[in-house]
Amino acid sequence: MPTPFETAWLAACADCTNCGLATQRQRVVISRGNPAARVMVIGEAPGASEDEQGLPFVGRSGRVLDGLFTSAGLDPDTDLFITNVVKCRPPENRKPTAAELRACRPWIQKQIEVVDPPLVVLVGATAVKAMLGSKQAMGSLRGVWIEEDGRSWMPIFHPSYLLRNPSRDPGKPVSLTLEDLRQVRDRLCQCEPASGAPTS
């Protein structure tokens, strides 16, 4: 039986040419993880590794993010559905423009509609601004649940920021992000047990 993601809209997304990023991409990077997950993870845009492999968060940043989710007791393959607000790689890894974000918006809206996650992790300021319109600094946004559109949204630091600030000391960005992801695990566990969730 076909999954919801084996549908016409998915094929249309994979062939999308709705903005100029289509001309330089290798692949449209749509998602990885579990389409039935209760937690959706939304980042900014694909980088070089993602463009090459056609999967989101598979480069250095992705490995950092996967490691933190795993440490928090969430399995990236089964507990998460992972995607970006923009599906094609911006040249030189620049931030997506407002026009590119607008052009790509229907795809992330479709993904949210199909997956219908109660919990959403927003990775970095661009994802927060694109999805919720907030322009506040990540230092004040991260770690605080935002209730909107019937879902709970958790902003976290982008892993590229964590790579530039690798200290794992308490109070530093890596440690704070782990705390944020444990909040996500705990809220998920209020609905159902997450696979591999630690008992502490």
Ligand code: SF4
């Ligand atoms: S970035 Fe989005 S809107 Fe632009 S071509 Fe890729 S899928 Fe289409």
